[in-house]
Amino acid sequence: MIFRIDYKRLAVQLLPVSLRKQRIVALFSCAISAIEDIYYNFTTSRNERLRRIRFTPQVCVLQGMLNDDADMELRRIIVEDGQFLSTVPFAYSENEYHNYAATPVLIPDENLIVEQSVYFTISVPWAYGANNDAERRVKWLLNNYKLAGKKYTIKYN
Numbered sequence: 026m027i028f029r030i031d032y033k034r035l036a037v038q039l040l041p042v043s044l045r046k047q048r049i050v051a052l053f054s055c056a057i058s059a060i061e062d063i064y065y066n067f068t069t070s071r072n073e074r075l076r077r078i079r080f081t082p083q084v085c086v087l088q089g090m091l092n093d094d095a096d097m098e099l100r101r102i103i104v105e106d107g108q109f110l111s112t113v114p115f116a117y118s119e120n121e122y123h124n125y126a127a128t129p130v131l132i133p134d135e136n137l138i139v140e141q142s143v144y145f146t147i148s149v150p151w152a153y154g155a156n157n158d159a160e161r162r163v164k165w166l167l168n169n170y171k172l173a174g175k176k177y178t179i180k181y182n
Contacts, residue, residue: 028068032057082172084145090170091147095163101150102163107143107177144175154181 036053037045080090084104092100147167153159160179167177 028071030064032061032064080170082170082175087167087170091163091166094166095153095159096150099150101148103148105146105148107145142176143178145177147177147179148182149179151181 033054036057037050040049040053080086088102088104091102091104096102147163149160149163153163163179171177
């Protein structure tokens with residue numbers, strides 16, 4: 026990796042050979058410790074961001090991400106297809122439509138008003154429904170990585 030640096034070894038190598046005594050090396054190690062802390066924070070942040078970049082809104086990736094984050098051992102979180110609205114029939118049959126020059130009129134279905142279109146459903150174990158922090162974490166992950174405008178529901182089983 027390009028960012029792998031051993032700062033203690035670098036500090037010793039930058040010292041002249043005549044100054045490479047145990048006390049001076051210990052002094053430089055103490056001076057370098059703040060830089061090592063910053064370096065550690067940088068590498069952990071970079072690795073976390075690289076991990077987050079790999080996630081896409083694909084169903085298999087969303088399911089894997091949720092299971093990696095919330096249910097690592099049992100992997101019980103499942104992403105399922107949602108409920109879509111039923112199709113709306115035309116007012117005219119195909120033969121009648123050719124006879125009329127007007128645009129087709131759609132007949133609304135009673136279910137259109139009651140049902141809400143949901144693109145996917147997340148099946149989550151009951152333990153996460155009782156734990157508000159886990160539920161918030163699952164919702165946060167979904168809202169970050171799903172496609173914009175896609176609706177979902179969380180179902181506890």
